[in-house]
Each structure stands twice: as structure tokens, then as C-alpha cells.
Amino acid sequence: MPRAAKPKPEPVRIRLKKNDLVEVITGKEQGKTGKILKVLREKNQVLVEKVNMIKRHTKPSPTTGQGGIVEKEAPLMVSKVMLICPKCATATRFRLTTTAEGKKARVCRKCKELIDG
Numbered sequence: 001m002p003r004a005a006k007p008k009p010e011p012v013r014i015r016l017k018k019n020d021l022v023e024v025i026t027g028k029e030q031g032k033t034g035k036i037l038k039v040l041r042e043k044n045q046v047l048v049e050k051v052n053m054i055k056r057h058t059k060p061s062p063t064t065g066q067g068g069i070v071e072k073e074a075p076l077m078v079s080k081v082m083l084i085c086p087k088c089a090t091a092t093r094f095r096l097t098t099t100a101e102g103k104k105a106r107v108c109r110k111c112k113e114l115i116d117g
């Protein structure tokens with residue numbers, strides 16, 4: 001029996017970018033929406049504003065003069081979030097298209113509206 005070639009891990013093409021409005025579609029943060037603060041491409045994760053907050057304890061430092069608990073966003077897997085179409089105002093699937101100017105743009109599958117301005 002010929003040995004089957006090992007399937008290479010498919011690099012996930014992240015179609016989301018900074019400042020996109022997304023909704024969490026699964027997990028404990030389900031239903032929350034927020035703006036993408038950062039895309040971590042090498043990890044397939046995104047940081048979403050005010051979503052998946054974690055508490056960090058910090059020591060008092062001479063510069064800030066205070067310590068305590070700081071809340072910050074923890075990265076989410078990109079598969080857990082969905083882009084929100086500004087027109088539909090809901091999380092939608094979208095596809096890529098090329099505009100008349102030759103630019104890549106994302107189009108909402110529901111309303112066919114361009115998501116990228």
C-alpha cells in the first residue's frame with residue numbers, strides 16, 4: 001500500500017483585520033461583539049476589544065505608583081469570531097471579491113454589500 005503523503009497543516013487565511021467589528025459565535029463569550037484590536041496571524045488568533053477579558057495582577061511600580069488588578073483582553077481563536085456586516089448588523093459570512101479598481105474587498109453574502117469601505 002503506497003504511503004499517503006502527510007497532509008500539511010492548512011494555514012488559515014485570516015480575512016479579518018484590525019478595527020473590524022466581530023461577534024463571538026461560540027464559547028463563553030458567545031454573543032459579545034467588539035472591534036478587533038490586533039490580528040495574531042501566526043497563532044490564528046485575534047484580540048477583540050472588551051472580549052475575553054482576563055485579570056492580571058501587577059506589582060506596584062515606581063513609574064505608575066500603584067499595583068493591583070489590571071483587566072486586559074486575551075486572544076481568541078479566529079474561528080470563534082465572525083465579521084459583522086455593517087448593513088445587516090449581524091454576523092454574516094462573506095466572500096472575497098475584486099473591485100473594479102482591482103482591489104480585494106469582502107462582500108456580505110446576505111446583502112451583497114461591500115464590507116470594506
Ligand SMILES: [Zn+2]
Nearest residue numbers: 085088108111
Ligand atoms: Zn450584509
